Amino acid sequence: MKRCKTLIGIGLAGLLAAAPLASQAADGAALYKAKTCPACHGKDGKSPILPTYPKIAGQNKAYLVQQMKDIKSGKRSNGNSAAMKGIMHLVSDAEIEAIADYVSKLAP
Numbered sequence: 001m002k003r004c005k006t007l008i009g010i011g012l013a014g015l016l017a018a019a020p021l022a023s024q025a026a027d028g029a030a031l032y033k034a035k036t037c038p039a040c041h042g043k044d045g046k047s048p049i050l051p052t053y054p055k056i057a058g059q060n061k062a063y064l065v066q067q068m069k070d071i072k073s074g075k076r077s078n079g080n081s082a083a084m085k086g087i088m089h090l091v092s093d094a095e096i097e098a099i100a101d102y103v104s105k106l107a108p
Contacts, residue, residue, distance in 0.1 A: 027098050028098040028099050028100075028101050028102025028103070029102050031091075031095050031098050031099050031102070032045075032099050032102055032103065035087060035090065035091055035095070035099065036087060037099065037103075040053050040083060040084075041053060041054070041055070041056050044057060044106060044107075045057030045058075045103050045106045046058075046106070046107075046108060050080075052079075052080060053080055053083075054080075055108070056103050056106075057103060057106035057107060057108045058103075058104065058105075058106055058107060058108030059103060059104060059108075060104060061100045061101055061103075061104035062100075064099075064100035064103055064104060065096055065097060065100045068084075068088060068091070068096045068099070068100065069093070069096060071084045071085055071088050072085075072088035072089065072091065072096075
């Protein structure tokens with residue numbers, strides 16, 4: 001009986017630890033809107049307001065994360081990155097991950 005309680009406790013701890021991750025991933029859509037991404041990239045990630053802005057729907061998650069982090073840090077300052085620089089200081093690394101996860105799953 002004691003072993004059963006221990007296993008249940010371990011299982012519940014695992015579920016509780018995973019809950020923030022699931023919630024964070026689910027928040028990618030809300031964060032995409034809240035951080036004003038649709039203003040430039042379109043609500044679907046493939047309808048940018050200018051032809052020079054990238055279509056980001058379906059893009060590789062790791063690539064999206066790296067680009068957002070590089071723009072945030074100033075490492076990337078070419079092309080249209082100046083348009084994003086003003087907003088990226090308001091986006092945390094966890095939010096970057098969630099947004100990238102969401103955008104990577106949009107249909108291109």
